[in-house]
Amino acid sequence: MEKTVNHKAWFLVLPVLVLVAFSAVIPLMTVVNYAFQDTFGNNVFFWHGLGWFEELLASDRMWNALWRQLAFSGIILAIEIPLGVLVALNMPKRGVWASVVLVLMSLPLLIPWNVVGTIWQIFGRVDIGLLGYTLNSLGISYNYTQNPAHAWATVIVMDVWHWTSLVALLAYAGLQSIPDAYYQAAKIDQASRWKVFRYIELPKMAGVLMIAVLLRFMDSFMIYTEPFVVTGGGPGNATTFLSIDLVKMALGQFDLGPAAAFSLMYFLVILLISWVFYTVMTNLDKRG
């Protein structure tokens, strides 16, 4: 049967468009609008042109936060993706234990961000925290409130603790979709464990792993609550990531103009990287 083309059906999505415009598009446009203005309160605004963008681009503050953010996302991806795959490879494939492990693995994902932050904030404390107290008792000097390296280590381990299971679950789903015939063929060819992984499991997991990378990148690039609860961006500015810096600027100092300009640049970077990931993903699918 010939399909009729009727573009009038597009009008049916109009209510959604209005809703999205009201809750997302117009607020975003407002941010763009504020980025070019200055205010001293009382809802009185003055045109400031490109001033805020120029100031931010020349200041170390935004660049430092951006490098910290990129470093953080890079490090957690470099740990979580291989670790998640390793965990998935060792998870039981069927039986009661498969279900038990699945439930256990999904537990960290159910804990709200601020609770994870609080857990680690207390866990790492030198006076009452299990981790902090034990490490110091063993003679290892550890204090995440004073030492930037320790603060970084704490925030990274916390993120790995919270999110590796997401990668593991996604990789596990990818592994489960591989038919047994592939493994049997590999066995007949006397393929080594590494070759099975390299030529069967990894290519079959590539799609879900790309999704895992995209999800983890996006989430870690926008991370706010966990490091804010644990370190508050400190010591000094050592763990002040982009969103923490942005909130300091927008709500702490109430600098609407610079914060709006900052948000836009932040948004553009996220948009660019997400587009790259999305394009790579869809092209992998097409070749696939």
Next chain:
Amino acid sequence: MSWMAWTQPTAIFFIIIALLLVTFTVLAIRFPETPRRGVLGIETTRGDRLFITLLGSAFINLAWLGVMGAAMQPWALLICLVYAAAVFRWV
């Protein structure tokens, strides 16, 4: 709308973006096309190329502002136009 502090330049900016979107939607309906593969090695439609142009232009403008300063900003638009032409021709 004064309580939202809208200004003429931002209004013009958004009107141009909206007009571009409408134009490309009409073009897509009137003259359907098949995606093509360009220098990036990815399949793109006219809409994709518009997105690449707009996103790239934002970065070109920021880079120009960072390097040359606000006084020279109009010249960035010229580079963006060349960039847009290149994207639509080769990507």
